[in-house]
Amino acid sequence: MSGPLRLSLLLLLAAVACSGELNVWFERQMLESVISQMMLLSAKNPLRPRCKPRGGAEQLLHRLTADRFPIVADGHLLSGIYFNSLSRSGIVLANSINSFTVHWATASRDGLPPTRVQYKFMGLQSHNQSVLLHPRLTVPSTGFVPAAESSFQLNLQCTKRVSGVAEFEIHAVFQFSDRPEKRSLTMQHRFRKACLSAADLLKLQQKCYCRKKCKQQIKKKRRRRNHRKRQRAANSSPSRRRSDRRQQRRRRGDRRRGGKKGRNSRQRRQRRRQRRRRLRRRRKECQKECRRGCRAQPSDCQQREAD
Numbered sequence: 001m002s003g004p005l006r007l008s009l010l011l012l013l014a015a016v017a018c019s020g021e022l023n024v025w026f027e028r029q030m031l032e033s034v035i036s037q038m039m040l041l042s043a044k045n046p047l048r049p050r051c052k053p054r055g056g057a058e059q060l061l062h063r064l065t066a067d068r069f070p071i072v073a074d075g076h077l078l079s080g081i082y083f084n085s086l087s088r089s090g091i092v093l094a095n096s097i098n099s100f101t102v103h104w105a106t107a108s109r110d111g112l113p114p115t116r117v118q119y120k121f122m123g124l125q126s127h128n129q130s131v132l133l134h135p136r137l138t139v140p141s142t143g144f145v146p147a148a149e150s151s152f153q154l155n156l157q158c159t160k161r162v163s164g165v166a167e168f169e170i171h172a173v174f175q176f177s178d179r180p181e182k183r184s185l186t187m188q189h190r191f192r193k194a195c196l197s198a199a200d201l202l203k204l205q206q207k208c209y210c211r212k213k214c215k216q217q218i219k220k221k222r223r224r225r226n227h228r229k230r231q232r233a234a235n236s237s238p239s240r241r242r243s244d245r246r247q248q249r250r251r252r253g254d255r256r257r258g259g260k261k262g263r264n265s266r267q268r269r270q271r272r273r274q275r276r277r278r279l280r281r282r283r284k285e286c287q288k289e290c291r292r293g294c295r296a297q298p299s300d301c302q303q304r305e306a307d
Contacts, residue, residue, distance in 0.1 A: 021115040024072040024104045037096045046092040046194040051208035083189040093193040105149040116177045117145040123171030132166035158195035210290035
């Protein structure tokens with residue numbers, strides 16, 4: 001994981017839940033889902049996501065101890081701490097991140113009536129509509145923040161016509177009717193999101209399906225081969241079994257001592273390299289054959305991937 005992303009996530013983890021006037025926050029469950037999907041992003045090319053997440057997600061998810069991670073706490077803007085670092089570092093949101101669930105409320109203090117806060121989303125726009133549509137909200141663009149706790153969604157929908165990285169902007173203003181010392185609160189940030197076309201998304205699904213299928217097939221063949229070896233050893237003569245055990249003990253002793261130097265150690269290294277080459281060749285051949293079958297019947301691979 002890159003340094004700026006780790007710093008931003010640690011700043012999120014350091015935030016605590018707040019209560020008071022205007023509060024806008026993310027829930028822990030939503031952040032866990034976002035972090036898990038960001039681990040599928042390739043560090044070199046965001047348009048070529050991984051089939052399996054990178055390591056390190058467990059440590060970050062283990063640190064998510066708070067239930068709420070505030071954007072606005074008691075009428076004070078906190079989003080600039082980590083949103084600005086995300087924007088400056090150029091971190092790209094993964095293709096699979098299509099929505100954010102945001103919670104908000106205007107709580108009261110010491111039994112006083114709730115603060116009346118009017119919101120206005122002035123700018124929700126995509127700077128490349130051929131890749132990413134304009135962001136959409138599940139609430140009206142203008143209105144009043146509810147006193148009781150509620151939530152809304154920010155939807156990020158890709159066009160799926162072309163693959164690319166699009167930049168989008170979020171501009172929101174909160175106006176306080178009963179706070180003369182601070183009449184408004186402005187939140188304006190820019191983010192980047194990766195989008196895949198329908199063809200590239202289908203290729204990714206087929207690639208991940210074929211990798212998983214071939215890995216399972218190779219494991220099954222290996223287990224069957226080892227089982228046949230054990231059966232042959234069990235059915236062999238006692239003298240043959242004793243010689244096999246002596247060879248196994250000799251090999252184990254060589255491994256513990258670091259292996260013999262000279263011709264035997266070179267031969268062992270060559271055999272290991274040959275086994276690795278054969279394994280890579282089998283994987284490539286299996287994946288090529290699987291992809292040919294997926295191209296012939298793409299619906300079959302999609303259905304199995306969904307299962």
